[in-house]
Amino acid sequence: MADDGLDYSDIWELYGLSENPFSTNPLLVRGGIIPITCFIGRGNELVRINKQFRSKGGSRTMIVGDVGVGKTSFVNYARYLAKEKYFSPIKEIHVQETWNSEDFLTNSLFAILNTLTIEGNTGWLDKDTLKQVESVAMLNRISAVGGGLTATVIGGNYNQETSNPANIPFMALEDLFVSVVNQIYDKQHKETIIHYNNLENLQEKSVKRIFENLRNTFQTSHVHFVFIGNLVVDGIIQSIPRVSSIFSEHITLETMTLSEITEILETRLEKMKISENIIKPYENKVLEKLYELYKGNIRDILNSLSTAVTSATFDKPILLTEDTLSIVLREVVEKRFLANLSPKAKEILRIILDAKKGEITNKSLAELTKVSRSNVSAYIHQELEKYGCVHLKRKNGKDKFWAVRPEIRWMLLNPVPTDVRQTLIHPFPNK
Ligand SMILES: Nc1ncnc2c1ncn2[C@@H]1O[C@H](COP(=O)(O)OP(=O)(O)OP(=O)(O)O)[C@@H](O)[C@H]1O
Ligand SMILES: [Mg+2]
Structure with missing residues (x-):
């Protein structure tokens, strides 16, 4: 064998x-191995998340579910449906174990810049803002490969050796983030949706610290924050009333039914066929x-x-x-x-x-x-x-x-x- x-x-x-119809990769907004149109079910949950996106001003949604139930695919599909009217970094932001509040912000800026660049939309930002975001993103990229470095960016000399990716004061990063999403809104009338995947990668104390520190940032106007996590991380957030009170929606994803799974596979076979007839392997x-x-x-x-x-x-x-x-x-x-x-x-x-x-x-x-x-x-x-x-x-x-x-x-x-x-x-x- x-x-x-x-x-x-x-x-x-x-x-x-054409490909493995049993791939376990999540469905991606721009299509991966499995076309995003193979998404099935979750009708009520889609209505609920869409309501958040439509609530003008911004929102914070927590998506909770067991390993592999379909959390990432769900949020990607919701973003796919919203893609004409909203701006959203193409790829979900994968939260890493070592992240602190600064990393959250620099990686969000990095993701935004990446998508603006790929889509030829860097012109949505003022020249100055773009330059600042580019320096943050560049340092972020270097630090992702090389570790600590010395940086001199944004209004002054911050010449400390550090492992903080951009070595920029937290408040300057917060201001930059707010300025970026505001410019996208002012110029394009698009609110921003940001998808943070797998919060459960963080240690309990990091979850607490990050959500305390970024409580205000997460309430930035015209931004819809979507966080994905398991029951444990959800429990941690629920245990801090000051933090849990900022969430505007909480969606639990249950396992799919047998008939939904049967339909998902039928749909995949249909969309991935390269000849008139296929031979169904099961x-x-x-x-x-x-x-x-x-x-x-x-x-x-x-x-x-x-x-x-x-x-x-x-x-x-x-x-x-x-x-x-x-x-x-x-x-x-x-x-x-x-x-x-x-x-x-x-x-x-x-x-x-x-x-x-x-x-x-x-x-x-x-x-x-x-x-x-x-x-x-x-x-x-x-x-x-x-x-x-x-x-x-x-x-x-x-x-x-x-x-x-x-x-x-x-x-x-x-x-x-x-x-x-x-x-x-x-x-x-x-x-
Ligand atoms: N509603 C759905 N329609 C079609 N396919 C789905 C759906 N939900 C999940 N899938 C498929 O199931 C698999 C697991 O989904 P996904 O990776 O989104 O789960 P997850 O909950 O994010 O997993 P993890 O806990 O590992 O992050 C993927 O291959 C995905 O394509
Ligand atoms: Mg996932």
């Missing part, structure tokens, strides 16, 4: 498709099975389909049925993960996999396996974590809660007795 790290991207031609029953295995998480469902089809396709198209899906994915999990592990590590992994609520502490693992806590830790760090089988889900005081990586759940697919194993090759005609 093709589990050797080679590139099988061209296998999609066998199915009459039966719909397979979607039901994966939906159940992953409680509806679309990212995990797509990743399973992608792995199954790419691993099993060589020079002929295949068809995933419930049985063939199990055969292929169980074989992948065995080769990719389990083959690396000692028997004891495998035993521990199985317990983590079967744990209630999908998580378990070192302490419970030690009790259940009768292995000392320090040995449990060693198995986890030296084998399970090292080979990507488990991850630390959360900490509570001294307790560490471990959970399996989504791929490990392939172990739960039904074993198929050898005598009923059917061929994987697609039995034409379709269905």
Whole structure:
């Protein structure tokens, strides 16, 4: 089976498709591998976010949801729908673990300049403002590659060695930001939408500090701030009334329904076809099975389909049925993960996999396996974590809660007795 790290991207031609229809990449405003028009559902949520964009003056929306439910794609689609009437940096701003308030501002300015430049719209800004933004952006870019540097920008000499990207006083950056969005509004009558992705990358104390410091900036007129995060970061924000009170909308994204996921895949196949007919690589029953295995998480469902089809396709198209899906994915999990592990590590992994609520502490693992806590830790760090089988889900005081990586759940697919194993090759005609 093709589990050797080679590139099988061209296998999609066998199915009459231009690209991998199971790609887990988010939908992008300007179209990536998957056309943005493959977006399905979320009707109510789109109405709510659109209401914020239409509320003249500015807004702050928090989008919350589990890993891989479709947060980035949702906001990108909302920005895509708004693209004629609003200005928005094309690419969402990816919040980094090390960021402070200055980084938030410099990266916002960088993103704005980048899009103005690509679209040939730098003329929307006054010459002076443009120059200032360019210096901030240039320093930001240098610091992204090289670390600290010395800078002399905006009204004076700030010659301190620093790792602050632009080495510009916070207030000057705030003023510059306000000035930029105001000029875009005054000259083009466009309000700005800024999309910050993955706030959960920040440490708890950074979240608090950044939102306290930027409380005023986030209330700048004519700017619609959209923040994406998980439940943890949302909880942190909710715990500071001074900060949570500035949010004008809070949207929780739930998992998609099975029929929505079925429709998403049908739409992708339709939009990515390169010939009259395509050969569909899966039966719909397979979607039901994966939906159940992953409680509806679309990212995990797509990743399973992608792995199954790419691993099993060589020079002929295949068809995933419930049985063939199990055969292929169980074989992948065995080769990719389990083959690396000692028997004891495998035993521990199985317990983590079967744990209630999908998580378990070192302490419970030690009790259940009768292995000392320090040995449990060693198995986890030296084998399970090292080979990507488990991850630390959360900490509570001294307790560490471990959970399996989504791929490990392939172990739960039904074993198929050898005598009923059917061929994987697609039995034409379709269905
Ligand atoms: N409403 C939708 N319509 C069509 N496809 C979707 C939709 N929502 C999500 N997807 C697809 O599901 C996958 C996961 O979506 P996305 O990356 O947006 O999730 P996320 O919540 O931002 O994930 P993460 O927590 O990792 O940031 C992507 O491939 C995306 O194209
Ligand atoms: Mg995302």
